[in-house]
Amino acid sequence: MRKRFVSLLSCVFLLGSLGLAQSNKPAPKKMAPSDSALDRAMLQTVLDGWSTLDPADAAKFYAHGPGTFFDVSPLKYSSWEEYEAGVRKVLVDYQSIKFTLNDDAAVHFHGDVAWATSTIKEDAVRKDGKREMATLRWTAIWEKRDGKWLIVHDHTSEPLQ
Amino acid sequence: MLKRCLLWIAVSALSLSAFAQSAMSPGKKESHGAAPDKAYMQKIWDAWATLDAANAAPYYADGPNTFFDVAPLKYGSWTEYAEGVKNVLANYQRATLTVNDDAVVHPHGDLVWGTATIKEDAVLKSGKREMATFRWTVIWEKRNGKWLIVHDHTSEALQ
Numbered sequence: 001m002r003k004r005f006v007s008l009l010s011c012v013f014l015l016g017s018l019g020l021a022q023s024n025k026p027a028p029k030k031m032a033p034s035d036s037a038l039d040r041a042m043l044q045t046v047l048d049g050w051s052t053l054d055p056a057d058a059a060k061f062y063a064h065g066p067g068t069f070f071d072v073s074p075l076k077y078s079s080w081e082e083y084e085a086g087v088r089k090v091l092v093d094y095q096s097i098k099f100t101l102n103d104d105a106a107v108h109f110h111g112d113v114a115w116a117t118s119t120i121k122e123d124a125v126r127k128d129g130k131r132e133m134a135t136l137r138w139t140a141i142w143e144k145r146d147g148k149w150l151i152v153h154d155h156t157s158e159p160l161q
Numbered sequence: 162m163l164k165r166c167l168l169w170i171a172v173s174a175l176s177l178s179a180f181a182q183s184a185m186s187p188g189k190k191e192s193h194g195a196a197p198d199k200a201y202m203q204k205i206w207d208a209w210a211t212l213d214a215a216n217a218a219p220y221y222a223d224g225p226n227t228f229f230d231v232a233p234l235k236y237g238s239w240t241e242y243a244e245g246v247k248n249v250l251a252n253y254q255r256a257t258l259t260v261n262d263d264a265v266v267h268p269h270g271d272l273v274w275g276t277a278t279i280k281e282d283a284v285l286k287s288g289k290r291e292m293a294t295f296r297w298t299v300i301w302e303k304r305n306g307k308w309l310i311v312h313d314h315t316s317e318a319l320q
Contacts, residue, residue, distance in 0.1 A: 068276045070296040073319040076278060110272040115300055117227045117312060119235060137229040139298050139314040141274050153276060155298040157316030160232040
């Protein structure tokens with residue numbers, strides 16, 4: 001009887017301490033296996049989508065419908081549809097654009113939400129032949145919807161000189 | 162038999178309590194204190210409008226973080242941010258910064274992100290009036306019961 005009591009008591013402590021160890025785990029901010037699709041390479045893929053000069057190639061990375069998007073100009077867009085139409089008008093003035101994600105890119109996970117920041121190197125040529133080079137700043141908020149990471153807000157800007 | 166039964170109850174109770182604790186991980190625990198809203202956003206801008214970065218400091222997380230301001234390209238921590246902005250603010254005699262009605266916050270447990278356009282009405286020490294509309298993206302994390310900005314991005318649209 002005493003043996004059984006000791007072994008049951010051991011079980012109590014073992015289970016209790018296992019649970020305690022679990023509760024001391026840090027907040028779920030680390031990259032979980034299912035988050036692996038959203039990384040630096042994915043961010044560059046989004047920029048490559050924009051570099052084709054056809055916003056339709058970036059469309060699959062964005063949540064459609066109402067949302068706030070701040071681009072270099074104008075002040076703001078209030079949906080993906082507005083964003084796509086507005087940027088399309090800007091891009092017709094370019095013959096080529098290359099956006100490169102810089103090494104300071106970082107992605108932060110918080111369950112089904114993630115946010116990313118980076119500076120971006122822009123190297124573009126306008127249709128009039130003028131070359132345009134700049135470093136942009138990019139903040140993107142992502143939500144996982146139906147297993148897919150989509151940008152629900154982004155903010156791209158150029159610092160004032 | 163009764164003793165064994167009591168012991169099993171004790172085992173189950175402890176296991177359940179341990180499980181409940183682990184389910185309430187720090188990232189998901191109940192928030193205390195109101196989540197950031199439009200009024201809270203305005204408080205932050207009111208602090209900046211005092212032209213003293215020290216008044217905005219309580220709203221920002223210390224340590225390495227990325228902050229994009231109107232200029233320069235970026236800051237890598239609150240300390241850098243406060244130091245850089247101090248030099249800019251020294252050129253102003255007053256500023257009013259108003260969060261516009263398009264302000265939106267999106268709460269996700271211990272993380273909240275928000276966007277707004279901001280009306281700037283300022284006077285430089287030279288007497289020149291400066292009016293502009295900024296775009297602001299802000300991300301808060303709840304740390305030790307307090308909502309702190311871990312990233313913000315303020316910019317002016319190119320003309």
